[in-house]
Amino acid sequence: MKTAVLxxxxxxxxxxxxxxxxxxxxAAPATAAPAADAYTTMLGATIAEQNAITQKADLPxxxxxLERAASARPTDWLPRYYQARGYLKMGFAGTDGDAQDKLFxxxxxxxxxxxxxxxxxxxxxxxxxxxxxQGRIMVSPMTRGMxxxxxxxxxxARAQALAPANPRVYLLLGNDAFxxxxxxxxxxxxAKPYYEKAKALFATFRPATxxxxxxxxxxxxxxxxxxxxxxxxx
Numbered sequence: 001m002k003t004a005v006l007x008x009x010x011x012x013x014x015x016x017x018x019x020x021x022x023x024x025x026x027a028a029p030a031t032a033a034p035a036a037d038a039y040t041t042m043l044g045a046t047i048a049e050q051n052a053i054t055q056k057a058d059l060p061x062x063x064x065x066l067e068r069a070a071s072a073r074p075t076d077w078l079p080r081y082y083q084a085r086g087y088l089k090m091g092f093a094g095t096d097g098d099a100q101d102k103l104f105x106x107x108x109x110x111x112x113x114x115x116x117x118x119x120x121x122x123x124x125x126x127x128x129x130x131x132x133x134q135g136r137i138m139v140s141p142m143t144r145g146m147x148x149x150x151x152x153x154x155x156x157a158r159a160q161a162l163a164p165a166n167p168r169v170y171l172l173l174g175n176d177a178f179x180x181x182x183x184x185x186x187x188x189x190x191a192k193p194y195y196e197k198a199k200a201l202f203a204t205f206r207p208a209t210x211x212x213x214x215x216x217x218x219x220x221x222x223x224x225x226x227x228x229x230x231x232x233x234x
Contacts, residue, residue: 043079046065087107091135121213123169126156134152167198168215177194191227192231
């Protein structure tokens with residue numbers, strides 16, 4: 001029962017995190033930027049739409065727009081990355097394991113495409129890869145936990161080596177620790193330092209481009225509060 005509750009909590013928290021982008025993370029630079037071309041404007045609007053989506057039923061149309069963006073600019077990694085993120089959101093919002101796995105398969109396929117494209121931010125690719133692995137665990141914690149937990153750790157270690165100041169690395173490390181059973185080294189006390197690190201880094205994080213990933217700050221705040229309360233209650 002405890003495993004089922006934790007699984008549902010992870011699903012809810014993950015969908016919320018993938019739907020939120022703090023305003024500070026996408027603030028305009030101090031110097032004026034040149035006018036965006038039609039493609040950049042369209043993709044930016046589609047990303048903003050995805051950030052705001054809170055209902056699973058609204059995601060397929062958004063993913064279809066990203067497919068059109070990928071066709072228009074096949075060498076840009078971002079449409080495929082956000083497609084993967086869209087499928088990931090749908091997977092975390094689902095309740096049927098087989099259907100969730102199919103969505104995670106689609107997320108993986110899109111992410112694999114993104115990873116091969118020029119200028120792909122590999123640290124961001126690895127963070128989303130770790131999130132897909134966490135989705136796999138969510139579907140069947142008892143049978144997949146041991147295998148996929150190792151893959152989560154490997155992906156995040158590689159992301160951390162590439163981008164040690166990326167706050168999403170520490171957010172997912174915190175989630176991994178928070179939802180990992182204490183008998184395997186997890187728990188709120190282990191997760192709290194990661195959430196604190198993520199929160200601090202989100203405060204100063206600036207994306208590589210205006211369209212680069214910025215999600216996760218709201219979840220870091222929420223999970224830090226949850227971990228702090230759990231530690232205090234002990």
